[in-house]
Amino acid sequence: MSNDNPKADISNAEFEVLDVLWDDYPATSSDIVERLNQKKPWHDKTVKTLLSRLVKKGVVDFDKAQRQYLYRPLIAREDYTKKEATSFVSRLFKGKVAPLVAGFANQNSLSQQDVDELKALIKQWEQNND
Amino acid sequence: MSNDNPKADISNAEFEVLDVLWDDYPATSSDIVERLNQKKPWHDKTVKTLLSRLVKKGVVDFDKAQRQYLYRPLIAREDYTKKEATSFVSRLFKGKVAPLVAGFANQNSLSQQDVDELKALIKQWEQNND
DNA sequence: TTTTTAAGATTACATGTGTAATCTTTTCTG
DNA sequence: CAGAAAAGATTACACATGTAATCTTAAAAA
Structure with a gap:
């Protein structure tokens, strides 16, 4: 699902996720969790939640690859x-x-x-x- | 009541209040409401709430002058x-x-x-x- | 094929924030 | 003095945010 007008604010925690996604994408949620864990001890469930929120806010989208998703930012x-x-x-x-x-x-x-x-x-x- | 270690984050709305307080203080809540209304149509009850929260957070303090309070920032x-x-x-x-x-x-x-x-x-x- | 696992979806829940309304108490006003 | 007005205190309430746990389903392993 894509959203053409990215709205809403990005929270601090959401930004951290977006930040590592920007570093290299597309990326699976596991990739992202792994990169984040270099810095923040976040539970993978937490990261998934944040990813979902970013998707809902229209700033991140994904393509399905088998059962995983490949996330990518929608804004530079x-x-x-x-x-x-x-x-x-x-x-x-x-x-x-x-x-x-x-x-x-x-x-x-x-x-x-x-x-x-x-x-x-x-x-x-x-x-x-x- | 004073708080020597200002903690906690200042929210956006709280910052707006602090911002006009910095412009000139000490100031009563009415002063502040008035100044804010040059820019934001905020209800005076709202401003009072924000002032209270700033006091609780230790970034603003006040002295009593009759029944009004004279507010002043605790941080520059x-x-x-x-x-x-x-x-x-x-x-x-x-x-x-x-x-x-x-x-x-x-x-x-x-x-x-x-x-x-x-x-x-x-x-x-x-x-x-x- | 049955079982386990792992992805994402859904639900949770306390605290913060925006935005006031109501309550209490004290001063003006008439 | 009685009532109105006004200052601050308390309460309200929906939505956001941090931080996951549980549920569902599909794929991988035994």
Whole structure:
């Protein structure tokens, strides 16, 4: 069954499942359980429940392969994270990213690599907006 | 009653209340309701409930002034947003801010001002980490 | 072929959350 | 002073979420 308009929010636990699914798919529920168990000691029944909820919410779908299901995400990780980031920044920082980055900076959570990447982004941006 | 270790998560609705409280405090519940109503059509009973929950969670406290309460936050907005941002970025972007900013950039959500601020942050950072 | 197993479906259940309504008590108002 | 209004406390209630256990069914094993 497919759902063309993914709705509803994805809960924290559901996100963890989606997260490992994004890493590599299609995947069976056992695959997913196994990957999750590298990090979270979740019961396989729990993971199945979360998968079902994701399917019901229209963000994951599956194809049947014998008696197992092969799950795959219906939304791209980048689209999801972009949307979430936008809403997060809008809620907590009035839509401005700089203050968020400032928090990282004054917390010593910025690495040289982060800074290099930010500089590259800025250079790129300036080329497009001269 | 005061609670020295603010625990528990702040829900979305609770955050909205805290958000306007941060804007100016101490404030009575009516003040808060009024400010919120600039944006959200929330019933005053609803706001009271949210305030109570914030108090119970130890993130807001109050002093009695006659029969009204004067509410004030027990945590600073900056501390809260910093913590939330860290956990958000860690969950969705493996802890790296740059990819988050990249999402904004390629979505045309970066303004000249954002870029200026980011450049200033970077300059600052480089001075501290030469 | 009978039995065991394992996949997914269904059910469970406590706690959180959104969204108030009602209750209690204390001050205004007339 | 009696009644109305208003502040906070308590109660309500449906839906979401975390976290599974049980049920059903089909496939694999003996």
